[in-house]
Amino acid sequence: MTTTLHFKRGELYSFITGQASTAIARRLQKKFNHASLNLTIEQWSVLYHLWKTDGISQQDLCNATFRDKPSITRLVDNLERLELVKRVPSDKDRRVNHIFLTDYGRSLRDKSMSIAEDTLNEALVGVPADKIETCKQVLQIVYNNLK
Amino acid sequence: MTTTLHFKRGELYSFITGQASTAIARRLQKKFNHASLNLTIEQWSVLYHLWKTDGISQQDLCNATFRDKPSITRLVDNLERLELVKRVPSDKDRRVNHIFLTDYGRSLRDKSMSIAEDTLNEALVGVPADKIETCKQVLQIVYNNLK
DNA sequence: TTTATATAGTTGTATAACTAACAATTGCAT
């Protein structure tokens, strides 16, 4: 008897391709569009961290969103074009940009978070709370194992 | 007392962004590169279904991989350029392309599947088998709820 | 048979991701 896991073929596909999270993201995007929220999920995920802590650096956003620097550069480019955020060069370290929400960016918080909660609740219909908890734990361990 | 779930803010982020599956896909891509397998994860996911059933149509691949038609058109374009698959027009229905593996495409199966299994086993280190089972069930329900 | 509708696949456009290479700035060690 051993605890070594051998994943059976045929069971690994959906884990690797992340079908569940893809489905969640698509549903959320559809709801954003339907609500005339002109936002991609990726842009929303950046705003999400700024709503928690406004004025963090691009590198902070890289760490928080699990993205690399070029991805954040372009996301911030697009968010600036949409007038949702503004780059402000740091006084103390001239390599650093601080990213600040505009009033408009701040204004999208409640509506979009509410839509995100609705989406997750739709996704989890029929799933008992204790199983959700277990699932979250497993995904957290996976993330820690690999990050 | 009600069973209605209200997802707490702060808990939804990693679910929606699919951090765990992103981490798995990145690790797998790194392993492919390191093994000189010149394949993207998305290309691998198409080959995965052809290894199970060779000669299916592009529309079949759309359904199997949960992608839309333009995505499959371009993935097949790239797989053809890599000489991993070949489009063969159907005799019975001239709208349809059947996608067939080349010898080269067939040859990548065992190595890449073995790498994928290794990756998943690394991802799941420290997770008891019964929790993995619960997690798979939850993700399957989520997928069914939204697809 | 003609017309309408559905299906299979392609193309154009926008956004996003990864890699690699790069510029500018900072900080530290001599």
Added chain:
DNA sequence: ATGCAATTGTTAGTTATACAACTATATAAA
């Protein structure tokens, strides 16, 4: 003070995804 390494952010090139519009073919209804 000088020089080297580390950090922050940008740019270029390739691949992938979503949506909309399109072509060609097939199917079904009138």
